[in-house]
Amino acid sequence: MVVALVPAAGRGLRMGGSVPKQFLSLGGEPLIVQSLRTLQAASVVDQIILAVPSADIDYCEKEIVSRHRFTKVTKVVAGGAERQDSVRHALAQVPSDTEIVIIHDAVRPFMTIGMIAEVVAAARKEGAAIIALPMRDTVKQVRTDGTIERTVDRAPLWLAQTPQAFRRDWIEMAHEKAHAEGIRATDDAFLVEWLGYSVTVVEGSGENIKVTRP
Numbered sequence: 001m002v003v004a005l006v007p008a009a010g011r012g013l014r015m016g017g018s019v020p021k022q023f024l025s026l027g028g029e030p031l032i033v034q035s036l037r038t039l040q041a042a043s044v045v046d047q048i049i050l051a052v053p054s055a056d057i058d059y060c061e062k063e064i065v066s067r068h069r070f071t072k073v074t075k076v077v078a079g080g081a082e083r084q085d086s087v088r089h090a091l092a093q094v095p096s097d098t099e100i101v102i103i104h105d106a107v108r109p110f111m112t113i114g115m116i117a118e119v120v121a122a123a124r125k126e127g128a129a130i131i132a133l134p135m136r137d138t139v140k141q142v143r144t145d146g147t148i149e150r151t152v153d154r155a156p157l158w159l160a161q162t163p164q165a166f167r168r169d170w171i172e173m174a175h176e177k178a179h180a181e182g183i184r185a186t187d188d189a190f191l192v193e194w195l196g197y198s199v200t201v202v203e204g205s206g207e208n209i210k211v212t213r214p
Contacts, residue, residue, distance in 0.1 A: 002120055003047045003098045004039045004072075004163070007086035008032050008060075008106035009079020030063075031211060034109030036070050042116040045102065048072045049093050051079035051086040084184060088175045094168060100124060101171050103188050104163040107211045116163055118202045123165035128197055130164040130189045131204035160187050161204050170197055 039045050050073055052060045057076050065073045075093050079086030087103060094101060100123050104111060115131050122129030135157035141149045164187065166174075174191035178184075185191050189199045 001046045001095065001098045002044055002100045002102065003049060003094050003168075004045050004102040004104060004116075005049050005051065005087060005090040005094075006032070006035060006039070006104055006106050007051045007079060007083050007090065009051050009053050009086040010083060010107075031109055032064060032106045033068055035104060035106055035111060036064070036068070036073070038111050038113060039102075039104065039116070040070050040072050042113045044117050044120050045072060047074045047095070049075045049077065049090045051077050051090040054078035082184070084175070084178070087188060088179055091172055091175055094172075098168045100165055101168050102163050102165045103171075105210055108162055108208055109211065110205075110207045110209060111163060112205070112208075115202070115204055115208065119163050119165045122200050122202050123167065126198065126200045127170060128164075128166045128189065128192050129200040129202055130187075131161045131208065132158040132201040133161065133204055133206060134158050158201055160189060161208050161210075162187075164188050166192055170195070 036048065039048050048070065050060060050065070057078060060076050064070070065076065077089050077093055080089055091101070100120055102116065102120065119129045119131055135154040137154070139152040139154050139157060141152055143149050166188070170192055171188060174188070174195050177195065178191050183191070183194065192199055
């Protein structure tokens with residue numbers, strides 16, 4: 001079984017508004033709907049678990065899940081203070097017979113079914129895989145005073161995106177150990193790398209943007 005986790009409990013402070021960015025309108029629908037629709041349509045995905053602010057659980061169950069007939073959403077759980085906490089809360093609800101866990105940012109609405117299929121196939125083969133993009137811009141390392149210290153070789157650099165997919169036991173162990181030791185990360189692949197496992201990259205698309213600004 002393949003279960004997708006969608007952490008969507010962020011308050012979207014960088015957006016500057018009072019509505020969390022995952023619930024802002026995109027094409028007349030809440031932003032999160034786009035990601036859920038793609039996961040719902042992906043044949044490789046069996047279940048979806050959504051982590052949202054505790055105050056928004058009822059809204060999400062009625063206005064997001066039921067209204068849009070997202071039948072693969074089996075649970076809507078309370079997220080945590082940070083994204084990592086939300087993923088950990090959602091992981092606690094993953095069925096024990098799950099083989100692969102997908103984790104996808106709610107605010108990356110342009111993920112495709114093809115990306116999901118490719119990253120899951122890679123995770124089944126290698127244990128862990130992420131959608132990523134090779135760095136194509138020139139990268140500068142900058143001093144604290146704003147001047148350039150050096151130009152970084154971009155050849156080995158990739159920009160991590162989501163979806164990311166992992167063996168269930170790897171990602172559960174990674175989050176449990178990180179929580180116990182107070183390790184914080186900006187993506188889930190880092191925690192799996194931190195455990196000593198290799199993570200494979202699957203080339204994604206520049207259109208798979210993360211919405212962080214209005």
